Amino acid sequence: MMTFNLALRNLLRNRRRSLATLLGMAIGSTAILLFGGFKTNISYEMHTTLVRDGGHLQIQHRDFYLYGSGNPTAYGIADYTKILEAIKNDEVLQKMVVMATPALQFGGIAGNYAASVSRTVIGNGFVAEDVNRMRMWNDFGVPSKAPLSALEGASEDAAVVGTGVARVLQLCDALKIARCPKPEKEQKAEGAAIPDDIAQLSLLETPSVSASDGKAGARIEVLVVNSKGAPNVTSLEVVRAEDRGIKELDEVSLMMHFAKLQQLVYGKSPPKATSIMIQLQHSDQIAEARARLVPILSSFSKTQPLAVLDFRELSPFFVQTMSMFDTIFGFVFLLIGSIVLFTVSNTMNTTVVERTVEIGTLRAIGLRRGGILRLFVLEGALLGLFGAVLGATMALSLATLINHLGIHWLPPASAVEMPFTVAIWGETSMITGTTIGLILIAIISAWWPAYRAARLDVVEALRHV
Amino acid sequence: MADQEDDLEPAPTGEQAAVKQGPVAVLTQVEKTYQLDSVSVPVIKGVSILVRHACFTVLLGPSGSGKTTLLNMIGCIDKPDKGEIIVADTKVGELSDDELSDFRAKNIGFIFQNFNLLPVLSAYENIEYPLLLAGASAKKRGNRVPRLLEAVGLSDRAKNLPGQLSGGQRQRVAIARALARKPKLVIADEPTANLDSQTGAAILSLMRRLVERYEISFLFSSHDPEVVKAADDTIYLKDGVIQKIQRKGVGEAS
Amino acid sequence: MFDFGRQVIMKTIFPMLFALLLGCGVVQAAPNADEILAASDAIRNPGRSFSFTSTLTEFQNGKQVDTNTLSSYSRLEKGGQYSSLIRFVLPARDTGKLMLKNGNDMWFYDPTNKASVRLSPQQRLLGQASNGDVASVNFGKDYKPTLVGEEQVVNGERQMRKAYKLALVAVAPEVTYSTIEMWVDIENNRPIKGRFFAESSRLLKTVYYRKFQRQLDAERPTESVIIDGLNPQSVTLMRFSDYVARDIPETWMQRDYLPRFQPE
Numbered sequence: 003m004m005t006f007n008l009a010l011r012n013l014l015r016n017r018r019r020s021l022a023t024l025l026g027m028a029i030g031s032t033a034i035l036l037f038g039g040f041k042t043n044i045s046y047e048m049h050t051t052l053v054r055d056g057g058h059l060q061i062q063h064r065d066f067y068l069y070g071s072g073n074p075t076a077y078g079i080a081d082y083t084k085i086l087e088a089i090k091n092d093e094v095l096q097k098m099v100v101m102a103t104p105a106l107q108f109g110g111i112a113g114n115y116a117a118s119v120s121r122t123v124i125g126n127g128f129v130a131e132d133v134n135r136m137r138m139w140n141d142f143g144v145p146s147k148a149p150l151s152a153l154e155g156a157s158e159d160a161a162v163v164g165t166g167v168a169r170v171l172q173l174c175d176a177l178k179i180a181r182c183p184k185p186e187k188e189q190k191a192e193g194a195a196i197p198d199d200i201a202q203l204s205l206l207e208t209p210s211v212s213a214s215d216g217k218a219g220a221r222i223e224v225l226v227v228n229s230k231g232a233p234n235v236t237s238l239e240v241v242r243a244e245d246r247g248i249k250e251l252d253e254v255s256l257m258m259h260f261a262k263l264q265q266l267v268y269g270k271s272p273p274k275a276t277s278i279m280i281q282l283q284h285s286d287q288i289a290e291a292r293a294r295l296v297p298i299l300s301s302f303s304k305t306q307p308l309a310v311l312d313f314r315e316l317s318p319f320f321v322q323t324m325s326m327f328d329t330i331f332g333f334v335f336l337l338i339g340s341i342v343l344f345t346v347s348n349t350m351n352t353t354v355v356e357r358t359v360e361i362g363t364l365r366a367i368g369l370r371r372g373g374i375l376r377l378f379v380l381e382g383a384l385l386g387l388f389g390a391v392l393g394a395t396m397a398l399s400l401a402t403l404i405n406h407l408g409i410h411w412l413p414p415a416s417a418v419e420m421p422f423t424v425a426i427w428g429e430t431s432m433i434t435g436t437t438i439g440l441i442l443i444a445i446i447s448a449w450w451p452a453y454r455a456a457r458l459d460v461v462e463a464l465r466h467v
Numbered sequence: 468m469a470d471q472e473d474d475l476e477p478a479p480t481g482e483q484a485a486v487k488q489g490p491v492a493v494l495t496q497v498e499k500t501y502q503l504d505s506v507s508v509p510v511i512k513g514v515s516i517l518v519r520h521a522c523f524t525v526l527l528g529p530s531g532s533g534k535t536t537l538l539n540m541i542g543c544i545d546k547p548d549k550g551e552i553i554v555a556d557t558k559v560g561e562l563s564d565d566e567l568s569d570f571r572a573k574n575i576g577f578i579f580q581n582f583n584l585l586p587v588l589s590a591y592e593n594i595e596y597p598l599l600l601a602g603a604s605a606k607k608r609g610n611r612v613p614r615l616l617e618a619v620g621l622s623d624r625a626k627n628l629p630g631q632l633s634g635g636q637r638q639r640v641a642i643a644r645a646l647a648r649k650p651k652l653v654i655a656d657e658p659t660a661n662l663d664s665q666t667g668a669a670i671l672s673l674m675r676r677l678v679e680r681y682e683i684s685f686l687f688s689s690h691d692p693e694v695v696k697a698a699d700d701t702i703y704l705k706d707g708v709i710q711k712i713q714r715k716g717v718g719e720a721s
Numbered sequence: 722m723f724d725f726g727r728q729v730i731m732k733t734i735f736p737m738l739f740a741l742l743l744g745c746g747v748v749q750a751a752p753n754a755d756e757i758l759a760a761s762d763a764i765r766n767p768g769r770s771f772s773f774t775s776t777l778t779e780f781q782n783g784k785q786v787d788t789n790t791l792s793s794y795s796r797l798e799k800g801g802q803y804s805s806l807i808r809f810v811l812p813a814r815d816t817g818k819l820m821l822k823n824g825n826d827m828w829f830y831d832p833t834n835k836a837s838v839r840l841s842p843q844q845r846l847l848g849q850a851s852n853g854d855v856a857s858v859n860f861g862k863d864y865k866p867t868l869v870g871e872e873q874v875v876n877g878e879r880q881m882r883k884a885y886k887l888a889l890v891a892v893a894p895e896v897t898y899s900t901i902e903m904w905v906d907i908e909n910n911r912p913i914k915g916r917f918f919a920e921s922s923r924l925l926k927t928v929y930y931r932k933f934q935r936q937l938d939a940e941r942p943t944e945s946v947i948i949d950g951l952n953p954q955s956v957t958l959m960r961f962s963d964y965v966a967r968d969i970p971e972t973w974m975q976r977d978y979l980p981r982f983q984p985e
Contacts, residue, residue, distance in 0.1 A: 193785035193786055196783050201783060204953055207927050208954075266921065269899075359581075360586075365544070367572065367596070367600075367644070368572020370569070373600075460545070461539050
């Protein structure tokens with residue numbers, strides 16, 4: 003206790019120096035926590051977005067994830083309606099599941115032949131009401147809202163495309179998309195004209211200008227390969243263009259009603275789904291839900307191997323992003339920790355030199371070397387403690403301030419601006435971890451000066467001026 | 468680290484006591500050399516003395532005679548290169564560093580020329596500190612420290628920090644601190660050097676009283692003639708060797 | 722004596738019988754849809770293995786955009802359907818490239834980097850691959866025809882012709898077109914026009930067969946005008962020439978042989 007008292011009073015002795023060191027530590031602690039809060043916020047936002055779009059778990063054909071992109075419809079799930087029934091009837095899952103809904107992915111060509119343009123697309127058919135319900139999930143209380151899909155309530159042949167698709171298919175005017183510059187018409191050396199007789203034949207086949215042209219509609223033809231390998235085509239009305247956040251996705255994305263797509267792909271054959279999306283109440287229920295699903299699925303897996311994937315497995319981008327942030331966080335911690343190390347070390351060194359006579363005195367009146375070491379390490383530890391606690395307090399205050407400022411920013415791979423917030427309140431493990439970490443660093447940085455103090459020769463120390 | 472009696476008691480007085488107790492310190496052929504770069508400078512060149520128990524002993528000599536070095540070695544904060552030192556019946560040369568620290572805490576009190584009080588502690592706390600080092604109970608401390616303060620006449624200054632005390636008052640606190648654990652030997656290097664003559668005299672008479680009353684052995688180095696006058700034994704040191712020893716009541720010895 | 726009798730019968734009775742029968746209209750039995758389709762198939766394809774050259778010219782929005790010359794080797798397989806090996810001749814950048822259609826598989830081979838790739842059904846939606854399935858194909862093998870009726874229809878030379886209209890429904894699994902409408906000239910069983918539909922009943926292609934010339938013992942259409950059903954501004958003109966009847970070895974129709982293929 004005396005050591006504690008002694009250490010504390012010695013810190014108070016040179017208030018200015020102690021305060022400066024403390025403040026340095028506090029600012030370091032604040033910086034770490036603010037960055038950590040930023041990272042946590044992004045984690046929550048991305049997590050929420052993924053769960054809103056695709057649910058927590060997806061049931062897919064086992065090979066769909068790795069091989070399905072070449073030919074999605076070859077990996078359909080038969081009896082998907084029975085699987086959905088089973089999920090609905092399971093008593094444990096009932097309490098956890100917010101929504102279970104089927105989806106069908108396909109690849110094909112979308113064309114606006116009135117403008118003679120077409121584009122390969124990767125598409126999704128889903129049940130619009132279900133998906134819009136899923137888009138309301140907000141377990142983390144993030145401030146951003148997901149836009150609802152325009153397909154809900156739209157006609158059967160409605161489609162929503164990415165803005166890139168709309169651009170390439172020249173639907174900008176019909177869909178009233180801003181920032182849609184028309185491409186320069188390439189001055190290609192014009193080829194020979196089509197022979198007249200063939201042109202006439204072509205005209206015979208051209209549908210006459212019909213009433214549909216009167217509508218300012220955005221009609222496209224979608225050509226897919228059906229489950230039998232033959233082409234099939236349908237006509238869709240594009241009701242909206244959605245920004246998908248990533249340019250590459252924007253340029254191939256097409257969404258339509260599940261039932262309509264099934265018709266297109268499976269025709270009169272039994273329809274399938276390429277995945278069943280399951281959204282839970284809370285993300286920490288994933289393991290339990292999965293454990294519950296596996297035995298249910300095994301009864302459907304006799305003719306088709308099925309797998310359950312969670313949203314992290316399906317979204318390597320999320321895992322990679324968070325991993326990168328963790329690395330950066332570690333890096334920031336290390337940097338700031340080094341500065342703290344240097345600052346405290348410097349302060350302690352100065353203190354030791356100043357109190358050389360005192361150290362000699364203490365040794366002469368019988369304090370062991372170990373006692374001297376403990377005394378100075380304790381001083382460093384106290385500096386660390388007060389600095390880190392002050393830092394945490396500052397960080398919490400700053401976080402409150404920032405979160406109420408209402409700044410917005412556009413994160414990468416996002417279409418909508420999000421409120422800029424830092425999530426520090428409630429993140430006890432981050433705060434505790436940072437505080438303890440900094441205290442440890444302070445102790446370590448006090449150790450060497452303390453050690454030198456303990457090793458001082460008593461006579462030399464007493465002689466010190 | 469059990470201590471002797473719980474409070475300060477006057478010890479049996481007189482020569483009987485002196486005869487009964489052996490010398491508090493015995494030095495045998497002690498040598499010490501300092502190395503300055505490549506040059507060896509001998510400071511103590513073969514000193515053999517004994518310091519009597521319950522006596523006021525003064526080390527006298529010019530600057531550079533090795534007084535401080537000798538004091539340091541008897542005080543166990545320095546080690547001789549050759550020879551043996553026995554303090555309070557203990558061969559201190561055989562003790563480890565931690566053992567020496569403990570030995571000093573228990574048996575030796577230091578009074579410094581510059582008082583060397585801990586500036587962040589009050590008078591009371593400074594005196595208390597050695598007791599805390601010993602792990603003495605709050606009861607014992609509460610008992611002993613006020614009595615020490617009283618013995619040095621500073622009961623009313625208990626809560627003052629050293630910065631709030633005069634030189635003399637500080638030295639008295641230092642004395643009280645040195646006595647806190649009832650050491651066998653109190654060592655002081657020029658204790659009155661930083662005090663005016665009046666204060667110095669007062670300190671001396673205090674120390675004299677303590678020697679007589681409590682049978683503590685004091686060993687000083689000093690230039691001060693007043694100090695010499697008050698001493699029981701005077702040891703004359705020059706160029707690292709003993710010139711002569713004067714002991715009151717025992718006659719001169721060389 | 723007998724000779725005289727025979728001559729009389731042949732000169733008098735048979736013609737009378739003929740006239741009778743003609744009068745009753747019995748000789749003109751209702752034509753069988755299968756027979757009509759088979760006949761039109763026979764006009765397009767020589768009923769044996771053969772090779773020919775085809776020149777393709779693509780038009781977009783009224784202007785020529787691309788042209789290719791291909792050598793085709795069509796082998797008549799057991800079961801009556803053709804498999805084809807096509808070699809690109811022009812333009813020079815494509816010379817030597819090969820395409821193999823065998824059953825439902827389509828393969829593409831590039832000699833410059835010796836890579837062969839199987840075209841998935843999705844990849845066949847575009848480009849040259851999509852034209853092959855209206856050319857050397859015997860529809861009779863994969864489709865069941867029904868005679869819908871007789872119609873006047875404009876042919877490839879923009880003349881009005883009287884035609885049988887056939888409705889073809891796919892019977893073989895995994896054929897490209899779900900249903901086909903075929904107009905066959907009543908007079909000579911020439912295929913005039915075909916319309917090819919997807920399962921959703923959307924028109925995928927229209928083909929006019931024209932410029933009939935004598936090739937390999939029959940009058941065959943040496944030009945096909947293929948008009949894209951989704952985009953009528955996209956027209957491909959296929960011209961066929963250099964028909965040669967020949968035996969084509971089975972090994973040519975195998976994917977492993979592609980790197981070793983040498984045109985003869």
